[in-house]
Amino acid sequence: xxxxxxxxxxxxxxxxxxxxxxxxxxxxxxxxxxxxxxxxxxxxxxxxxxxxxxxxxxxxxxxxxxxxxxxxxxxxxxxxxxxxxxxxxxxxxxxxxxxxxxxxxxxxxxxxxxxxxxxxxxxxxxxxxxxxxxxxxxxxxxxxxx
Numbered sequence: 737x738x739x740x741x742x743x744x745x746x747x748x749x750x751x752x753x754x755x756x757x758x759x760x761x762x763x764x765x766x767x768x769x770x771x772x773x774x775x776x777x778x779x780x781x782x783x784x785x786x787x788x789x790x791x792x793x794x795x796x797x798x799x800x801x802x803x804x805x806x807x808x809x810x811x812x813x814x815x816x817x818x819x820x821x822x823x824x825x826x827x828x829x830x831x832x833x834x835x836x837x838x839x840x841x842x843x844x845x846x847x848x849x850x851x852x853x854x855x856x857x858x859x860x861x862x863x864x865x866x867x868x869x870x871x872x873x874x875x876x877x878x879x880x881x882x
Contacts, residue, residue: 742856748880749823754809765844766785766789767805767844767847768843770841770844771785771842772808773839773840773841773842779816779836780812780819780836783819783842784810786807786821786842786844787810787814787821787835787857791805791845791847792805792821792845792846793805793806793807793842793843793846794802794841794842794844794845794846795823795839795841795842796839796840796841796842797823797834797839797840798838798839800839803821803823803825803834804825804826804827804845804846805822805825805826805832806823806824806846807821807822808823808824808825809821809822810822815837816835818835818837818881819835819837820833820835820836821833821834822832827845
């Protein structure tokens with residue numbers, strides 16, 4: 737079995753060299769959000785957003801136990817029991833695997849470490865400083881730990 741050939745690409749493919757601004761990913765402001773998990777689709781959607789989130793989340797299991805940490809991996813199976821997230825707990829280096837079927841609640845509790853750190857925000861801040869006459873400007877990125 738072979739993959740698609742270059743000649744088989746669809747006509748609507750965007751060519752980055754021809755674009756003034758390439759489309760990116762829009763990140764929602766999820767910090768502090770506690771999603772409703774009433775249906776399987778809502779649970780799957782919330783966990784997909786948690787995987788893309790750049791901060792810690794709190795997971796409450798159906799047995800009442802809670803764990804807070806960073807979701808670094810997820811596998812979506814056919815059922816909730818076959819699907820799981822992998823999390824780095826805030827208080828340890830031990831990786832934890834949690835089946836979707838074990839999750840009762842989810843909360844986006846940690847600070848989104850990349851909030852406001854988009855390229856556009858950086859360029860805007862750079863030009864504002866340049867207009868004020870700052871001389872110590874650098875093309876090096878700022879620390880995300882601010």
